[in-house]
Amino acid sequence: MNDTHLKERENILSEANKARWDLGIDLHDTVIESIYEDASRIARKAVKQKGEKAAYALDLRIDKIVTSRWLGFPIMFLLLALVFWLTVTGANYPSGLLASFLIDYMHPILKGVAASIHMPWWLDGVLIDGAYLAMAWVIAVMLPPMAIFFPLFTLLEDLGYLPRVAFNMDSLFRKAGAHGKQALTMSMGFGCNAAGVIAARVIDSPRERLIAIITNNFSLCNGRWPTQILIASIFIGGLVPAQLASVVSAGAVVGIAVLGIFFSLVVSWGLSKSVLRGEASAFSLELPPYRPPRIWQTLYTSLIDRTIIVLWRAVIFAVPAGIVIWLVANVHIGELSLAEYFIQWSNPFAFVFGLNGVILLAYIIAIPANEIVIPTILMLTVLITGANGVGAGTGVIFELNSVGDTANILHAGGWTLLTGLNLMLFSLLHNPCSTTIYTIFKETRSVKWTVVSTFLPIVLGFMVCFFTTQIWYLFFV
Amino acid sequence: MITLLTVGIQSGILFFLGVVVVLIFFWIFWPKKGLIALFSKIKMNNQRVQLEDALKYLFDCEYNKNLCNMNSIAGNLNISDDSASQLIERLLVLGLVTMDDNTISLTDTGRSYSLRVIRVHRIWERYLADETSVAQADWHNEADRIEHFVTQEDTEKLAAQMGNPVFDPHGDPIPSIDGELPEPKGKLLSNLKKGVTGRIIHIEDEPRSIYEQLVVEGLYPGMQVYVTDVDKGKTTFIANGDECTLTPLFASQITVELLSGTVPLAPKYELLSSLAIGEKAEIAGISPNCRGQQRRRLMDLGVVAGSLVSAEMKSASGDPIGYRVMGATIGIRKTQADLIFVHKKNDTNE
Structure with a gap:
């Protein structure tokens, strides 16, 4: 292209730009309107419609029921409760099976093989007691609930019901500066926070999407329910007569979950009014027609897209964490192991928050999955109290079948009702697991928001534990 | 018993300390009034910022064919007369303005500099209006802050992303890269006579308090207005079916493009x-x-x-x-x- 051509082009462009000043400010709208007008004129000529009205009438009848003022919320709670109940009861058996195979059966076999080839004790410890055991644990406790929860949830989504949940819940979330679809990501978070963060993709408004991602961690995930139930039945159930114990401890766990929802709404509101005030926001909520779910496709997508991806990420993080867990308990400097050093050093600090060094260390090294926090706490407690005959060796995470035995270990570790209560609060309000943190980074592509979503809950958790503890001391001591 | 007592006292102190820490935290991070916000305000008042703001104001005067002197600069930038005279001194040394009998006007270099700043300002206003949730009354101030710190390249990239807008959200034309700007059009609403139909093309965004009021009234560029009455300077008009009365001070903030011929009155929607x-x-x-x-x-x-x-x-x-x-x-x-x-x-x- 020669110079005169270039110049000519420049001139035309600048002429065009000047012309836009004369065309005024709503040129864009006019163009879109005329496109729609043309399209609908062509459609009127070329398309004949019949039958659509009848199908829609049925949809509308269903919608009138599921969005009705009196039935809308009860139907929603019942359906979601059913999904959670199916997940919890359905996962018990396969989880037990996987645990007995991977941990009770395979672990000794691997140890035997290691011994027969005269593997050095430290290599055997790092690889089998550390890496393998952590990985096996994560698979056994994570896989079954996810494999049940995700397909059920996806089924509801495919059916067209979930958008109606968002539609019903929107006014609550609007007041918190969030999007109705956050009700869905929140519910998903009760299954798994990483999946909840991925699910936030359905929110197309940038600000509301970030809010949903940052606050998803306040949904008590599947990995934290067992911790809550165990601690509640030891410390809170123990306060009341035996026949009431299970009801009271269940109530305490539900209370923690509700507190999580409360925090999620309050933090959403705070974020939308402060740091995220300027982020773009646009509301839209399509209510697609109902349709029979495609069972196989649902199974496939929920297993591949959600279960496998999340599990794979968890396993990848579990292996190095397992190694670290084993090493901190087994590497000694002088008399004490690294774990003991850290615990003794952090105890005074932790006591201010009503926690202890064991809990802090467990939450740091068990970052890949909330599921291995309790086994790590038990292992560390045995390590520092020097209890004999419990557990499977230094640095080997374990869990006990009996709640009473677990209680004995924790009491030996100096735990009180206050410690238990604070652990329940801290389990709700702490950093997301590494899988979730990684997922948040993948979804937001922003270090800033990843850091915010990681540290905001920890700061909140320390604050809540601190004030709980101090108020407790003021009134009860 | 003694140990229990000390625990009690200590936890009282700790509790108090905790409250103090939380308060300090909020004091630092509170939006607009917190420590961090305060620091960014202090940073605003540096020399370059003042210089660019003065140039913008001078261009504004030139565009609207008003005269400009030291006092009006001091008033517009909200600085003392002393600082204003120092500022003008600097502008003169840099060859950006000329001074003739107390009237200050831009040189060619000064004009192209100020057009550059205005282009950046208006593109960012457009961006804040379209791509963020920053409140309408804050667009101008926010753009005022940003315009001094962004590079020309970043702004051009932003403009390209938005499809090279030619108007800011208040209806002002955005200068082209070569510094071209169309002649001002339209008349002030306060000067219109009874029975005239027109379209709002511009709402002045300064001073902010007046602009906020006009926003609350629901007025915006593109709106059709029909003047029904002018009485004692007050203008009454119908905009999109709703009647609205403004005092001259408020009405003079709005520029209207007259619609010729018989225009059907936009019905009340x-x-x-x-x-x-x-x-x-x-x-x-x-x-x-x-x-x-x-x-x-x-x-x-x-x-x-x-x-x-x-x-x-x-x-x-x-x-x-x-x-x-x-x-x-x-x-x-x-x-x-x-x-x-x-x-x-x-x-x-x-």
Whole structure:
């Protein structure tokens, strides 16, 4: 292209730009309107419609029921409760099976093989007691609930019901500066926070999407329910007569979950009014027609897209964490192991928050999955109290079948009702697991928001534990 | 017993300390009034910022054919006369302005410098209006802050992303890269006579307190106005069907482009939110107060002038409401439905 051509082009462009000043400010709208007008004129000529009205009438009848003022919320709670109940009861058996195979059966076999080839004790410890055991644990406790929860949830989504949940819940979330679809990501978070963060993709408004991602961690995930139930039945159930114990401890766990929802709404509101005030926001909520779910496709997508991806990420993080867990308990400097050093050093600090060094260390090294926090706490407690005959060796995470035995270990570790209560609060309000943190980074592509979503809950958790503890001391001591 | 007592005292002190720490935390991070916000305000008052603001103001005077002297500069930038004279001294040394008998005017270099700053300012205003949720009254101040710190390249990239806008959200033209700007058009609303029809093309965004009021009145560029009465300087007009009276001070902030010939008076629109369940209507348009992503989203879903809409169902909590447009049902919140204009339809033709 020669110079005169270039110049000519420049001139035309600048002429065009000047012309836009004369065309005024709503040129864009006019163009879109005329496109729609043309399209609908062509459609009127070329398309004949019949039958659509009848199908829609049925949809509308269903919608009138599921969005009705009196039935809308009860139907929603019942359906979601059913999904959670199916997940919890359905996962018990396969989880037990996987645990007995991977941990009770395979672990000794691997140890035997290691011994027969005269593997050095430290290599055997790092690889089998550390890496393998952590990985096996994560698979056994994570896989079954996810494999049940995700397909059920996806089924509801495919059916067209979930958008109606968002539609019903929107006014609550609007007041918190969030999007109705956050009700869905929140519910998903009760299954798994990483999946909840991925699910936030359905929110197309940038600000509301970030809010949903940052606050998803306040949904008590599947990995934290067992911790809550165990601690509640030891410390809170123990306060009341035996026949009431299970009801009271269940109530305490539900209370923690509700507190999580409360925090999620309050933090959403705070974020939308402060740091995220300027982020773009646009509301839209399509209510697609109902349709029979495609069972196989649902199974496939929920297993591949959600279960496998999340599990794979968890396993990848579990292996190095397992190694670290084993090493901190087994590497000694002088008399004490690294774990003991850290615990003794952090105890005074932790006591201010009503926690202890064991809990802090467990939450740091068990970052890949909330599921291995309790086994790590038990292992560390045995390590520092020097209890004999419990557990499977230094640095080997374990869990006990009996709640009473677990209680004995924790009491030996100096735990009180206050410690238990604070652990329940801290389990709700702490950093997301590494899988979730990684997922948040993948979804937001922003270090800033990843850091915010990681540290905001920890700061909140320390604050809540601190004030709980101090108020407790003021009134009860 | 003694140990228990000390624990009690200590925890009292600790509790107090905890409260103090939380308060300090809020003091630092509180938006607009916190320590961090304060520091960024102090950073604003440096020399370059003042210089660029003065140039912008000088250009504004030139564009509107007003004269400009030291006092008006001091007043506009909100600085003392001393600082203003130092500032003018610097401008003179840099060859950006000339001074003739107390009247200060821009040199060619000064003009092109100020046009550059104005282009950056208006592009950012456009960006804040369309791509963020920054409140309408804050666009100008926010752009004022940003314009001194961004590079020309970043701004050009931003402009390209937005499809090279030619107007800022207040209706002001954005200067081209070569520093071209069209002649000012239109008349001030305060100068219009009774019976005149026109279209708002510009609402001045300074001073902020007046602009905020005009925003609250629901006035925006693109609105059609019909002056019904001028009495003792007060202008009464009908804008999109609603009557509105402004004092001269307020009316002079609005520039109107006259519409020639017989223009049909824009009828009073009804709002989509006024539709009861089961009612049908034809969409008349979306208010310009609905911008950027939200506007595009609605248009993508078929909310454009001429398409039919019907209210179908209420959510269990009453808001949003499900509307059927172009064969799809979409949930729209009341705040958005308030920004969509419709003509209600009688059910006879269905």
